[in-house]
Amino acid sequence: MTAPAIEVRGLTKSFGGRRVVDDVTLNVARGEIAGFLGPNGSGKTTTIRLMCGLLTPDAGAGRVLGHDIRREGRAIKREVGYMTQRFSFYEDLTIEENLRFVAGLYDLRPARAVVRDTLADLGLTSRRDQLAGSLSGGWKQRLALAACLMHKPKLLLLDEPTAGVDPKARREFWDEIHARAGDGLTVLVSTHYMDEAERCHRINYIAYGRLVARGSVTEVVRDAGLTTLMMQGAAVHAAAKRLTGMPGVEQVAPFGNTLHVVGSDAALLQRSASAVAQETGCTLSPAETSLEDVFIRLMSQSQDNMS
Amino acid sequence: MIRLLSLIRLFALLRKEAIQMRRDKLTFGMMLGLPLVQLMLFGFAINTDPKALPAALVAPTEDRFTRAMVSALELTGYYRFTYPNASTAEAEALIARGAVSFVVTVPSDFGRRVERGDHPQILIEADATDPSVASGAVSTLSTVATQALQRETGTTPTPEAEAAQLSVIVHKRYNPEGITQYNIVPGLLGVILQLTMVMMTSMALTRETERGTMENLLSMPATPLEIMLGKVLPYLCVGAVQVAVVLAAAKAIFGVPFVGALWLILLGVLVFVLALVILGYLISTLSRTQMQAMQLTFFFFLPSLLLSGFMFPYRGMPAWAQALGEVFPLTHFLRLIRGVMLKGAGPADVAGPLWALALFVVVLSGAALLRFRRTLD
Numbered sequence: 001m002t003a004p005a006i007e008v009r010g011l012t013k014s015f016g017g018r019r020v021v022d023d024v025t026l027n028v029a030r031g032e033i034a035g036f037l038g039p040n041g042s043g044k045t046t047t048i049r050l051m052c053g054l055l056t057p058d059a060g061a062g063r064v065l066g067h068d069i070r071r072e073g074r075a076i077k078r079e080v081g082y083m084t085q086r087f088s089f090y091e092d093l094t095i096e097e098n099l100r101f102v103a104g105l106y107d108l109r110p111a112r113a114v115v116r117d118t119l120a121d122l123g124l125t126s127r128r129d130q131l132a133g134s135l136s137g138g139w140k141q142r143l144a145l146a147a148c149l150m151h152k153p154k155l156l157l158l159d160e161p162t163a164g165v166d167p168k169a170r171r172e173f174w175d176e177i178h179a180r181a182g183d184g185l186t187v188l189v190s191t192h193y194m195d196e197a198e199r200c201h202r203i204n205y206i207a208y209g210r211l212v213a214r215g216s217v218t219e220v221v222r223d224a225g226l227t228t229l230m231m232q233g234a235a236v237h238a239a240a241k242r243l244t245g246m247p248g249v250e251q252v253a254p255f256g257n258t259l260h261v262v263g264s265d266a267a268l269l270q271r272s273a274s275a276v277a278q279e280t281g282c283t284l285s286p287a288e289t290s291l292e293d294v295f296i297r298l299m300s301q302s303q304d305n306m307s
Numbered sequence: 308m309i310r311l312l313s314l315i316r317l318f319a320l321l322r323k324e325a326i327q328m329r330r331d332k333l334t335f336g337m338m339l340g341l342p343l344v345q346l347m348l349f350g351f352a353i354n355t356d357p358k359a360l361p362a363a364l365v366a367p368t369e370d371r372f373t374r375a376m377v378s379a380l381e382l383t384g385y386y387r388f389t390y391p392n393a394s395t396a397e398a399e400a401l402i403a404r405g406a407v408s409f410v411v412t413v414p415s416d417f418g419r420r421v422e423r424g425d426h427p428q429i430l431i432e433a434d435a436t437d438p439s440v441a442s443g444a445v446s447t448l449s450t451v452a453t454q455a456l457q458r459e460t461g462t463t464p465t466p467e468a469e470a471a472q473l474s475v476i477v478h479k480r481y482n483p484e485g486i487t488q489y490n491i492v493p494g495l496l497g498v499i500l501q502l503t504m505v506m507m508t509s510m511a512l513t514r515e516t517e518r519g520t521m522e523n524l525l526s527m528p529a530t531p532l533e534i535m536l537g538k539v540l541p542y543l544c545v546g547a548v549q550v551a552v553v554l555a556a557a558k559a560i561f562g563v564p565f566v567g568a569l570w571l572i573l574l575g576v577l578v579f580v581l582a583l584v585i586l587g588y589l590i591s592t593l594s595r596t597q598m599q600a601m602q603l604t605f606f607f608f609l610p611s612l613l614l615s616g617f618m619f620p621y622r623g624m625p626a627w628a629q630a631l632g633e634v635f636p637l638t639h640f641l642r643l644i645r646g647v648m649l650k651g652a653g654p655a656d657v658a659g660p661l662w663a664l665a666l667f668v669v670v671l672s673g674a675a676l677l678r679f680r681r682t683l684d
């Protein structure tokens with residue numbers, strides 16, 4: 001029980017000569033909700049598949065729930081609930097039939113009762129006879145979650161579980177995840193929604209196959225060492241144009257009637273921004289650096305490293 | 308420890324497959340409709356006893372014996388004289404072109420010889436490029452011709468005298484080997500089963516891969532053996548239904564005799580269908596898309612059709628082609644089913660093909676289990 005939920009080192013995987021996952025080291029403690037963030041195509045799905053034994057790493061090793069990822073895939077499958085990015089249950093089966101199928105594969109007994117309880121637990125009872133193919137995104141997600149919770153896994157791997165799900169269903173989904181984590185379940189969830197990142201205990205940011213930041217949200221923001229200034233006024237449009245490309249200014253992002261100006265060199269940023277503020281008659285005030293600002297910075301940084 | 312085969316897991320897989328089959332109209336249609344349609348289509352189209360075939364008549368002299376011969380031949384229903392006054396050269400061209408299936412030549416001295424009792428002869432040339440053309444038409448010939456002459460001459464000769472009196476000379480041209488009448492329907496059973504079984508099963512895994520359900524299945528604790536059996540057994544049942552349909556139709560519609568023991572027929576069919584289903588499953592482990600699976604199926608299907616002895620007599624093929632033919636389950640099945648159904652062969656007679664089919668089952672399942680990808684690599 002003392003082994004961390006996930007401890008993998010140096011995971012590497014190439015497809016057709018291209019490194020899709022490059023030297024990824026990841027640690028997730030028991031009971032933690034770990035966010036796995038990164039833009040599309042950065043290697044999140046591949047990393048998750050490597051960890052649950054669906055892909056063999058080219059290099060690297062590690063343990064999931066104390067089981068070796070290369071040799072003990074079987075044991076990992078029994079104790080992990082993996083929710084795929086794409087809905088992957090049978091669309092021509094009803095919710096209940098899908099769950100019965102899963103209960104059979106995990107040899108859960110008595111299957112009928114387990115399925116009935118799971119249906120009730122996730123509020124699926126009223127729709128149990130509906131074909132999975134005819135469900136909306138939110139209900140499909142709920143079915144998938146039910147299916148991977150049914151065998152009482154110790155670790156949940158959720159791959160972009162809330163893509164295509166409406167805000168209310170997303171909220172309910174996260175409440176559900178937090179409730180389970182409170183009961184000791186470990187969760188690794190990949191997403192590219194910023195607000196979801198903030199609901200995680202810790203986040204891991206991956207870009208172009210490399211893990212480039214990790215820690216709690218505050219840690220990641222602090223470690224990025226960015227300064228953010230907020231500009232307000234009638235002429236923010238003109239200001240934005242002027243600011244782009246000035247020394248020390250790395251990001252200029254409009255938020256409604258305000259402008260976020262971000263840079264890593266505080267002094268240089270302050271100088272450029274003040275000049276523009278005076279020119280355009282806008283007011284300048286210090287602001288909190290957001291996670292999004294950090295991620296955009298991390299992404300462009302790794303892009304520079306790649307080329 | 309996870310066992311290689313858990314009945315609970317297997318049952319879950321079978322149940323899921325059964326529900327899917329029940330809901331999938333296409334599979335259901337293929338299961339029942341396809342064999343029936345094919346049987347009807349091929350069974351009637353590939354007629355082994357064709358009637359009213361076009362014929363040319365070369366009869367330089369028009370006497371009453373010749374006329375009697377010709378009308379007797381027409382009365383059999385096999386011959387339709389589309390060219391009643393052909394010259395030898397014209398007739399040669401007609402049969403070469405395929406415009407007629409037979410050329411009947413009544414020599415100019417035919418009438419005289421009949422009257423003299425001096426070995427009258429007529430020559431029937433049959434276009435045997437399609438060997439089945441000749442068989443029925445030719446087999447009735449001697450009797451018909453002799454009876455026609457008896458009526459004309461008013462004699463009732465003894466069988467010996469009869470033989471001396473008239474000889475019908477038959478030349479089966481282009482292909483000296485004819486095949487027997489009912490060959491086609493038992494063979495058709497094999498071909499229909501092969502097409503539908505291999506095709507349906509070859510989609511089994513690739514469909515899951517394409518729909519993304521494979522990833523899910525692989526992330527749950529099911530073993531390769533269970534996954535294979537979970538696919539193979541349901542399709543085996545489909546095969547059983549098809550066999551029942553085709554055999555019933557063969558009996559009811561085509562009147563194919565079941566000379567041999569039914570249990571032996573069914574045993575042979577069972578092993579054959581098992582081999583086919585596992586072959587299809589193997590194909591589905593080799594393909595990434597349903598399209599690929601389809602292509603592989605046809606890549607296999609065509610040569611097996613040509614080399615198994617279904618289309619062309621097996622013994623008529625060169626040795627290397629015969630050797631190649633041995634690698635198709637259909638070849639062995641045809642030997643078995645024709646032997647049992649038509650000749651009444653017993654278990655000892657068909658032990659060879661039966662073992663060969665069993666060997667296919669073992670080898671193919673081994674290959675499929677080895678080929679099965681436990682990961683998505």
Ligand SMILES: Nc1ncnc2c1ncn2[C@@H]1O[C@H](COP(=O)(O)OP(=O)(O)O)[C@@H](O)[C@H]1O
Nearest residue numbers: 015016020038039040041042043044045046047
């Ligand atoms: N099986 C595969 N074969 C080839 N390329 C793949 C395969 N799986 C993923 N990739 C590629 O690897 C990259 C990372 O993909 P993925 O792990 O799905 O990223 P993410 O989940 O972060 O969007 C993508 O560019 C994708 O095209």
Ligand SMILES: [Mg+2]
Nearest residue numbers: 044045085160
């Ligand atoms: Mg992904």
